[in-house]
Amino acid sequence: MHTDDDPGLPCVHCGLCLDTCPTYRVLGTEADSPRGRIYIMQGIKRGELALGSAAVSHLDGCLGCLACETACPSGVSYGERIEEFRPRVRAAIRRKPWRRLVGYVASNDRMFTLGLGVAATMDRFGLHSLRRRIRGLDIFPRAPRTRRDGALAEMPPRERSRIAPPAESKLDVALLTGCVGDRLKPEINRAAVEVLHRNDIRVANDQGLGCCGALAMHSGDETAAREDAKRNVRAFTRSGLDRVVTTAAGCGAMIKDYGRLLRDDPELAEEARAMSDRTVDVTELLVEMGFDAPDLSRSSRQAPGKVVYHDACHLLHAAGVEAEPRSVIEAASGAPPIDLGENNVCCGSAGSYNLDHPKMGLALGARKAQLVAEKDAQVVAVGNVGCILQLERALAMAGHDARVLHPVELLAAAYERDTD
Ligand code: SF4
Ligand code: SF4
Secondary structure: OOOOOOOOOOOOOOOEEEEEEHHHHHHHHHHOOOHHHHHHHHHHHHHOOEEEHHHHHHHHHHOOOOHHHHHHHOOOHHHHHHHHHHHHHHHHHOOOOHHHHHHHHHHHHHHHHOOOOOOOHHHHHOHHHHOOOOOOOOHHHHHHHOOOOOHHOOOOOOOOOOOOOOOOEEEEEEEEEEOOHHHHHHHHHHHHHHHHHHOOEEEEEEOOOOOHHHHHHOOOHHHHHHHHHHHHHHHHHHHHOEEEEEEOOHHHHHOOHHHHHHOOOOOHHHHHHHHHHHHEEHHHHHHHHHOOOOOOOOOOOOOOOOEEEEEOOHHHHHOOOHHHHHHHHHHHOOOOOOOOOOOOOOOOOOOHHHHHHHHHHHHHHHHHHHHHHHHHEEEOOOOOOHHHHHHHHHHHHHOOOOOOEEHHHHHHHHHHHHOO
Protein backbone atom coordinates (compact mmCIF):
# COMPACT_ATOMS: atom_id res chain seq x y z
CA MET A 1 0.00 0.00 0.00
CA HIS A 2 1.30 3.46 -0.78
CA THR A 3 0.18 7.05 -0.47
CA ASP A 4 2.15 8.60 -3.32
CA ASP A 5 -0.73 8.47 -5.81
CA ASP A 6 -2.93 10.69 -3.61
CA PRO A 7 -2.07 14.27 -4.63
CA GLY A 8 -3.80 15.60 -1.49
CA LEU A 9 -1.54 13.55 0.76
CA PRO A 10 2.07 14.73 0.80
CA CYS A 11 3.23 12.00 3.24
CA VAL A 12 6.80 10.99 2.42
CA HIS A 13 6.81 8.15 4.98
CA CYS A 14 9.70 9.73 6.89
CA GLY A 15 8.38 8.62 10.27
CA LEU A 16 9.23 11.91 12.00
CA CYS A 17 5.72 11.96 13.46
CA LEU A 18 6.08 8.61 15.20
CA ASP A 19 7.97 9.69 18.30
CA THR A 20 5.42 12.39 19.16
CA CYS A 21 2.46 10.01 18.87
CA PRO A 22 1.36 8.90 22.36
CA THR A 23 -0.19 5.63 21.21
CA TYR A 24 2.90 4.68 19.21
CA ARG A 25 5.10 5.49 22.20
CA VAL A 26 3.07 3.15 24.43
CA LEU A 27 2.24 0.35 21.97
CA GLY A 28 5.13 0.59 19.50
CA THR A 29 3.00 -0.70 16.62
CA GLU A 30 2.92 0.94 13.19
CA ALA A 31 -0.87 0.61 12.95
CA ASP A 32 -1.14 2.75 16.09
CA SER A 33 1.07 5.50 14.68
CA PRO A 34 0.04 8.48 12.52
CA ARG A 35 1.69 6.98 9.46
CA GLY A 36 -0.01 3.63 10.05
CA ARG A 37 -3.41 5.25 10.53
CA ILE A 38 -2.94 7.23 7.33
CA TYR A 39 -2.27 3.98 5.47
CA ILE A 40 -5.36 2.40 7.01
CA MET A 41 -7.58 5.34 6.02
CA GLN A 42 -6.16 5.39 2.50
CA GLY A 43 -6.68 1.63 2.19
CA ILE A 44 -10.30 1.93 3.26
CA LYS A 45 -10.91 4.81 0.85
CA ARG A 46 -9.51 2.81 -2.03
CA GLY A 47 -11.50 -0.27 -1.07
CA GLU A 48 -8.34 -2.26 -0.31
CA LEU A 49 -9.19 -2.56 3.38
CA ALA A 50 -12.47 -3.02 5.25
CA LEU A 51 -13.46 -0.95 8.25
CA GLY A 52 -13.49 -4.09 10.38
CA SER A 53 -12.84 -4.38 14.10
CA ALA A 54 -9.02 -4.14 13.75
CA ALA A 55 -9.16 -0.97 11.65
CA VAL A 56 -11.80 0.54 13.96
CA SER A 57 -9.63 -0.19 16.98
CA HIS A 58 -6.51 1.46 15.47
CA LEU A 59 -8.42 4.54 14.29
CA ASP A 60 -10.47 4.86 17.47
CA GLY A 61 -7.26 4.67 19.49
CA CYS A 62 -6.12 8.02 18.07
CA LEU A 63 -6.39 10.78 20.69
CA GLY A 64 -6.76 13.52 18.08
CA CYS A 65 -3.96 15.39 19.83
CA LEU A 66 -2.45 16.61 16.51
CA ALA A 67 1.13 16.27 17.75
CA CYS A 68 1.80 14.46 14.47
CA GLU A 69 0.72 17.52 12.47
CA THR A 70 3.16 19.72 14.37
CA ALA A 71 5.97 17.21 13.82
CA CYS A 72 5.27 16.58 10.12
CA PRO A 73 7.69 18.40 7.80
CA SER A 74 5.46 17.76 4.78
CA GLY A 75 2.32 19.46 6.09
CA VAL A 76 0.10 16.38 6.16
CA SER A 77 -3.32 17.48 7.43
CA TYR A 78 -3.83 14.42 9.60
CA GLY A 79 -6.58 16.03 11.72
CA GLU A 80 -8.96 16.61 8.82
CA ARG A 81 -8.42 13.05 7.63
CA ILE A 82 -9.17 11.38 10.97
CA GLU A 83 -12.17 13.68 11.60
CA GLU A 84 -13.64 12.52 8.29
CA PHE A 85 -13.53 8.95 9.58
CA ARG A 86 -14.80 9.65 13.11
CA PRO A 87 -18.55 9.26 12.41
CA ARG A 88 -18.06 5.79 10.87
CA VAL A 89 -15.66 4.72 13.61
CA ARG A 90 -17.92 6.01 16.37
CA ALA A 91 -20.97 4.31 14.83
CA ALA A 92 -19.14 0.99 15.15
CA ILE A 93 -17.93 1.76 18.68
CA ARG A 94 -21.32 2.92 20.00
CA ARG A 95 -22.44 -0.68 20.05
CA LYS A 96 -20.11 -1.29 23.03
CA PRO A 97 -22.06 -1.06 26.35
CA TRP A 98 -19.30 0.72 28.32
CA ARG A 99 -19.00 3.43 25.69
CA ARG A 100 -22.77 3.91 25.68
CA LEU A 101 -22.75 4.22 29.46
CA VAL A 102 -19.95 6.82 29.42
CA GLY A 103 -21.81 8.90 26.83
CA TYR A 104 -25.05 8.66 28.84
CA VAL A 105 -23.50 9.75 32.14
CA ALA A 106 -21.52 12.61 30.55
CA SER A 107 -24.63 14.02 28.90
CA ASN A 108 -27.12 13.37 31.70
CA ASP A 109 -27.19 16.01 34.43
CA ARG A 110 -28.68 13.79 37.14
CA MET A 111 -26.28 10.91 36.55
CA PHE A 112 -23.36 13.30 36.43
CA THR A 113 -24.39 14.96 39.72
CA LEU A 114 -24.86 11.54 41.29
CA GLY A 115 -21.35 10.47 40.24
CA LEU A 116 -19.90 13.70 41.60
CA GLY A 117 -21.76 13.22 44.91
CA VAL A 118 -20.54 9.61 45.32
CA ALA A 119 -16.95 10.70 44.60
CA ALA A 120 -17.13 13.58 47.13
CA THR A 121 -18.63 11.30 49.81
CA MET A 122 -15.90 8.70 49.35
CA ASP A 123 -13.26 11.44 49.57
CA ARG A 124 -14.79 12.74 52.82
CA PHE A 125 -14.55 9.25 54.33
CA GLY A 126 -10.87 9.01 53.39
CA LEU A 127 -11.48 6.65 50.48
CA HIS A 128 -9.91 8.92 47.92
CA SER A 129 -7.20 6.46 46.84
CA LEU A 130 -9.71 3.63 46.48
CA ARG A 131 -12.12 5.88 44.57
CA ARG A 132 -9.37 6.87 42.14
CA ARG A 133 -9.11 3.19 41.18
CA ILE A 134 -12.81 2.74 40.38
CA ARG A 135 -13.54 3.12 36.70
CA GLY A 136 -15.89 6.02 36.06
CA LEU A 137 -15.44 7.55 39.55
CA ASP A 138 -11.72 8.06 39.02
CA ILE A 139 -12.03 11.16 36.86
CA PHE A 140 -13.97 13.36 39.31
CA PRO A 141 -11.71 15.90 41.03
CA ARG A 142 -10.82 15.60 44.68
CA ALA A 143 -13.16 17.43 47.05
CA PRO A 144 -11.35 20.58 48.35
CA ARG A 145 -8.87 19.70 51.07
CA THR A 146 -9.32 21.29 54.47
CA ARG A 147 -5.68 20.84 55.49
CA ARG A 148 -3.63 23.93 54.72
CA ASP A 149 0.02 23.21 54.16
CA GLY A 150 2.80 25.61 53.24
CA ALA A 151 2.78 27.28 49.87
CA LEU A 152 -0.16 25.26 48.61
CA ALA A 153 -2.40 26.87 51.18
CA GLU A 154 -1.95 30.13 49.30
CA MET A 155 -4.23 28.90 46.56
CA PRO A 156 -7.48 27.56 48.01
CA PRO A 157 -10.23 26.93 45.43
CA ARG A 158 -11.90 30.21 44.58
CA GLU A 159 -15.45 30.26 45.90
CA ARG A 160 -16.52 33.35 44.01
CA SER A 161 -15.13 36.13 41.90
CA ARG A 162 -13.69 38.81 44.19
CA ILE A 163 -13.10 41.62 41.69
CA ALA A 164 -15.98 43.73 40.39
CA PRO A 165 -16.30 44.49 36.65
CA PRO A 166 -14.34 47.60 35.58
CA ALA A 167 -16.33 50.85 35.42
CA GLU A 168 -14.74 51.57 32.06
CA SER A 169 -13.60 48.66 29.95
CA LYS A 170 -10.94 48.43 27.27
CA LEU A 171 -12.72 45.44 25.78
CA ASP A 172 -16.00 43.59 26.34
CA VAL A 173 -15.80 39.84 26.00
CA ALA A 174 -17.86 36.68 26.32
CA LEU A 175 -16.36 33.94 28.46
CA LEU A 176 -17.19 30.49 27.18
CA THR A 177 -17.41 28.60 30.44
CA GLY A 178 -17.58 25.10 28.97
CA CYS A 179 -19.91 22.31 30.12
CA VAL A 180 -18.38 19.44 32.07
CA GLY A 181 -15.21 21.37 32.92
CA ASP A 182 -17.09 24.25 34.51
CA ARG A 183 -19.08 21.86 36.68
CA LEU A 184 -15.97 20.08 37.88
CA LYS A 185 -13.61 23.05 38.17
CA PRO A 186 -15.67 26.28 38.36
CA GLU A 187 -12.78 27.99 40.16
CA ILE A 188 -10.88 28.26 36.85
CA ASN A 189 -13.51 30.45 35.21
CA ARG A 190 -13.86 32.50 38.40
CA ALA A 191 -10.13 33.15 38.33
CA ALA A 192 -10.38 34.08 34.63
CA VAL A 193 -13.13 36.61 35.34
CA GLU A 194 -11.04 38.12 38.14
CA VAL A 195 -7.88 38.56 36.10
CA LEU A 196 -9.81 39.95 33.14
CA HIS A 197 -11.68 42.46 35.31
CA ARG A 198 -8.43 43.38 37.04
CA ASN A 199 -7.07 44.28 33.58
CA ASP A 200 -10.13 46.34 32.61
CA ILE A 201 -11.57 43.71 30.31
CA ARG A 202 -15.25 43.31 31.09
CA VAL A 203 -16.76 39.83 30.99
CA ALA A 204 -20.37 40.06 29.88
CA ASN A 205 -22.97 37.86 31.54
CA ASP A 206 -24.91 35.09 29.85
CA GLN A 207 -24.75 35.78 26.14
CA GLY A 208 -26.63 32.61 25.29
CA LEU A 209 -23.43 30.78 24.44
CA GLY A 210 -23.73 27.10 25.20
CA CYS A 211 -21.73 23.95 24.57
CA CYS A 212 -19.15 24.53 21.85
CA GLY A 213 -20.05 21.25 20.15
CA ALA A 214 -16.79 19.42 20.87
CA LEU A 215 -18.57 16.70 22.85
CA ALA A 216 -20.86 15.95 19.92
CA MET A 217 -18.02 16.20 17.41
CA HIS A 218 -15.83 13.78 19.35
CA SER A 219 -18.66 11.29 19.53
CA GLY A 220 -18.94 11.44 15.74
CA ASP A 221 -22.20 13.44 15.63
CA GLU A 222 -21.26 16.28 13.27
CA THR A 223 -24.91 17.31 12.76
CA ALA A 224 -25.35 18.01 16.48
CA ALA A 225 -21.96 19.78 16.60
CA ARG A 226 -23.05 22.02 13.72
CA GLU A 227 -26.27 22.91 15.57
CA ASP A 228 -24.24 23.88 18.66
CA ALA A 229 -21.97 25.98 16.43
CA LYS A 230 -24.91 27.77 14.77
CA ARG A 231 -26.50 28.64 18.12
CA ASN A 232 -23.22 30.07 19.38
CA VAL A 233 -22.50 32.02 16.20
CA ARG A 234 -25.96 33.61 16.34
CA ALA A 235 -25.57 34.43 20.06
CA PHE A 236 -22.11 35.95 19.62
CA THR A 237 -23.15 38.00 16.56
CA ARG A 238 -26.20 39.30 18.45
CA SER A 239 -24.09 40.22 21.48
CA GLY A 240 -21.86 42.70 19.61
CA LEU A 241 -18.98 41.73 21.93
CA ASP A 242 -15.33 42.07 20.93
CA ARG A 243 -14.02 38.58 21.65
CA VAL A 244 -14.85 35.11 22.86
CA VAL A 245 -12.46 34.03 25.60
CA THR A 246 -11.92 30.43 26.63
CA THR A 247 -10.10 28.77 29.50
CA ALA A 248 -10.51 25.29 28.01
CA ALA A 249 -8.21 24.66 25.07
CA GLY A 250 -10.51 21.99 23.66
CA CYS A 251 -13.47 24.40 23.49
CA GLY A 252 -11.26 27.12 21.99
CA ALA A 253 -10.02 24.79 19.26
CA MET A 254 -13.59 23.79 18.45
CA ILE A 255 -14.76 27.42 18.07
CA LYS A 256 -11.72 28.25 15.99
CA ASP A 257 -12.95 25.51 13.67
CA TYR A 258 -16.46 27.03 13.26
CA GLY A 259 -15.35 28.87 10.09
CA ARG A 260 -14.52 25.53 8.45
CA LEU A 261 -17.48 23.67 9.94
CA LEU A 262 -20.04 26.23 8.68
CA ARG A 263 -18.22 27.26 5.50
CA ASP A 264 -21.11 26.13 3.30
CA ASP A 265 -23.86 27.59 5.47
CA PRO A 266 -25.60 30.24 3.36
CA GLU A 267 -26.71 32.25 6.39
CA LEU A 268 -23.83 31.97 8.85
CA ALA A 269 -20.58 31.23 6.96
CA GLU A 270 -19.22 34.77 7.30
CA GLU A 271 -20.28 35.21 10.94
CA ALA A 272 -18.81 31.79 11.80
CA ARG A 273 -15.47 32.80 10.30
CA ALA A 274 -15.56 36.09 12.23
CA MET A 275 -16.31 34.27 15.47
CA SER A 276 -13.43 31.84 14.88
CA ASP A 277 -11.07 34.74 14.22
CA ARG A 278 -12.17 36.52 17.39
CA THR A 279 -11.85 33.55 19.73
CA VAL A 280 -8.81 33.54 21.97
CA ASP A 281 -7.37 31.65 24.89
CA VAL A 282 -7.49 33.76 28.05
CA THR A 283 -3.67 33.91 28.22
CA GLU A 284 -3.48 35.12 24.61
CA LEU A 285 -5.83 37.99 25.38
CA LEU A 286 -3.98 38.94 28.56
CA VAL A 287 -0.68 39.15 26.70
CA GLU A 288 -2.22 40.99 23.75
CA MET A 289 -3.73 43.59 26.09
CA GLY A 290 -0.50 43.99 28.08
CA PHE A 291 -1.75 42.61 31.40
CA ASP A 292 -0.54 44.10 34.71
CA ALA A 293 2.25 42.07 36.25
CA PRO A 294 1.58 41.58 39.98
CA ASP A 295 4.14 43.18 42.29
CA LEU A 296 5.54 40.03 43.86
CA SER A 297 7.94 41.95 46.13
CA ARG A 298 5.02 43.42 48.08
CA SER A 299 3.66 40.11 49.20
CA SER A 300 4.35 38.75 52.65
CA ARG A 301 2.77 35.44 51.66
CA GLN A 302 4.57 32.55 50.06
CA ALA A 303 4.79 32.09 46.28
CA PRO A 304 3.41 28.84 44.91
CA GLY A 305 6.72 26.93 44.86
CA LYS A 306 8.34 25.20 41.91
CA VAL A 307 6.03 25.41 38.91
CA VAL A 308 6.30 23.18 35.85
CA TYR A 309 4.26 23.76 32.72
CA HIS A 310 2.69 21.21 30.43
CA ASP A 311 1.35 22.24 27.01
CA ALA A 312 -2.25 21.21 26.42
CA CYS A 313 -2.42 19.64 22.93
CA HIS A 314 -5.29 21.84 21.81
CA LEU A 315 -3.32 24.93 22.76
CA LEU A 316 0.05 23.85 21.37
CA HIS A 317 -0.83 21.81 18.31
CA ALA A 318 -4.29 23.09 17.34
CA ALA A 319 -3.97 26.80 18.21
CA GLY A 320 -0.18 27.32 18.25
CA VAL A 321 -0.40 29.03 21.67
CA GLU A 322 2.93 28.40 23.33
CA ALA A 323 4.52 31.58 24.70
CA GLU A 324 1.49 33.29 26.27
CA PRO A 325 0.69 30.81 29.08
CA ARG A 326 4.39 30.80 29.96
CA SER A 327 4.41 34.63 30.17
CA VAL A 328 1.39 34.57 32.49
CA ILE A 329 2.99 31.95 34.73
CA GLU A 330 6.29 33.85 34.84
CA ALA A 331 4.50 37.04 35.92
CA ALA A 332 2.54 35.12 38.56
CA SER A 333 5.38 33.09 40.05
CA GLY A 334 8.41 35.32 39.48
CA ALA A 335 10.27 32.85 37.25
CA PRO A 336 9.74 31.27 33.85
CA PRO A 337 8.08 27.88 34.29
CA ILE A 338 10.18 24.80 33.72
CA ASP A 339 8.82 22.51 31.04
CA LEU A 340 7.39 19.33 32.50
CA GLY A 341 9.20 17.38 29.79
CA GLU A 342 7.79 15.62 26.73
CA ASN A 343 5.54 18.67 26.45
CA ASN A 344 4.54 17.78 22.89
CA VAL A 345 3.14 14.42 24.00
CA CYS A 346 -0.51 14.20 25.11
CA CYS A 347 -1.27 13.49 28.79
CA GLY A 348 -4.04 11.07 27.77
CA SER A 349 -7.03 13.27 28.56
CA ALA A 350 -8.20 14.23 25.03
CA GLY A 351 -11.85 15.01 25.80
CA SER A 352 -13.46 11.80 27.01
CA TYR A 353 -10.61 9.64 25.67
CA ASN A 354 -9.42 8.64 29.14
CA LEU A 355 -12.91 7.35 29.92
CA ASP A 356 -13.27 5.53 26.62
CA HIS A 357 -9.72 4.12 26.67
CA PRO A 358 -8.90 3.79 30.38
CA LYS A 359 -5.75 1.69 29.95
CA MET A 360 -4.09 4.05 27.49
CA GLY A 361 -5.29 7.05 29.54
CA LEU A 362 -3.71 5.60 32.68
CA ALA A 363 -0.44 4.74 30.92
CA LEU A 364 -0.06 8.25 29.49
CA GLY A 365 -1.07 9.87 32.78
CA ALA A 366 1.40 7.71 34.73
CA ARG A 367 4.25 8.90 32.52
CA LYS A 368 3.34 12.53 33.28
CA ALA A 369 3.19 11.77 37.02
CA GLN A 370 6.67 10.27 36.74
CA LEU A 371 7.93 13.46 35.08
CA VAL A 372 6.37 15.60 37.83
CA ALA A 373 8.16 13.49 40.45
CA GLU A 374 11.47 13.76 38.57
CA LYS A 375 11.10 17.55 38.47
CA ASP A 376 10.06 17.62 42.14
CA ALA A 377 7.41 20.22 41.30
CA GLN A 378 4.89 21.67 43.74
CA VAL A 379 2.60 22.99 41.01
CA VAL A 380 1.82 21.74 37.51
CA ALA A 381 0.31 24.45 35.33
CA VAL A 382 -1.71 23.50 32.26
CA GLY A 383 -4.26 25.48 30.25
CA ASN A 384 -7.06 22.98 29.82
CA VAL A 385 -9.49 21.60 32.37
CA GLY A 386 -9.49 18.09 30.84
CA CYS A 387 -5.69 17.88 31.22
CA ILE A 388 -5.98 19.24 34.78
CA LEU A 389 -8.40 16.46 35.75
CA GLN A 390 -6.28 13.82 34.04
CA LEU A 391 -3.05 14.98 35.71
CA GLU A 392 -4.74 15.26 39.13
CA ARG A 393 -5.86 11.68 38.82
CA ALA A 394 -2.43 10.48 37.66
CA LEU A 395 -0.70 12.31 40.52
CA ALA A 396 -3.17 10.97 43.09
CA MET A 397 -2.57 7.43 41.87
CA ALA A 398 1.20 7.96 42.07
CA GLY A 399 0.85 9.39 45.60
CA HIS A 400 2.23 12.78 44.55
CA ASP A 401 0.89 15.88 46.29
CA ALA A 402 1.56 18.51 43.58
CA ARG A 403 -1.33 20.86 42.74
CA VAL A 404 -2.52 21.10 39.14
CA LEU A 405 -3.67 24.60 38.23
CA HIS A 406 -4.63 26.70 35.24
CA PRO A 407 -2.24 29.64 34.56
CA VAL A 408 -5.03 32.12 35.35
CA GLU A 409 -5.46 30.57 38.78
CA LEU A 410 -1.80 31.31 39.46
CA LEU A 411 -2.20 34.88 38.24
CA ALA A 412 -5.37 35.45 40.28
CA ALA A 413 -3.57 34.16 43.39
CA ALA A 414 -0.58 36.46 42.68
CA TYR A 415 -2.87 39.50 42.33
CA GLU A 416 -4.40 38.57 45.62
CA ARG A 417 -1.00 38.37 47.33
CA ASP A 418 -0.10 41.69 45.69
CA THR A 419 -3.07 43.46 47.29
CA ASP A 420 -2.51 42.06 50.81
S1 SF4 B 1 -3.43 12.79 16.51
FE1 SF4 B 1 -2.07 12.20 18.24
S2 SF4 B 1 -2.69 10.08 18.75
FE2 SF4 B 1 -3.54 10.54 16.71
S3 SF4 B 1 -2.01 9.79 15.29
FE3 SF4 B 1 -1.54 11.97 15.62
S4 SF4 B 1 -0.05 12.00 17.31
FE4 SF4 B 1 -0.99 9.95 17.27
S1 SF4 C 1 5.94 13.08 9.52
FE1 SF4 C 1 4.45 13.54 7.89
S2 SF4 C 1 5.49 12.87 6.03
FE2 SF4 C 1 6.57 11.88 7.72
S3 SF4 C 1 5.53 9.89 7.99
FE3 SF4 C 1 4.53 11.32 9.38
S4 SF4 C 1 2.76 12.09 8.19
FE4 SF4 C 1 4.20 11.17 6.71
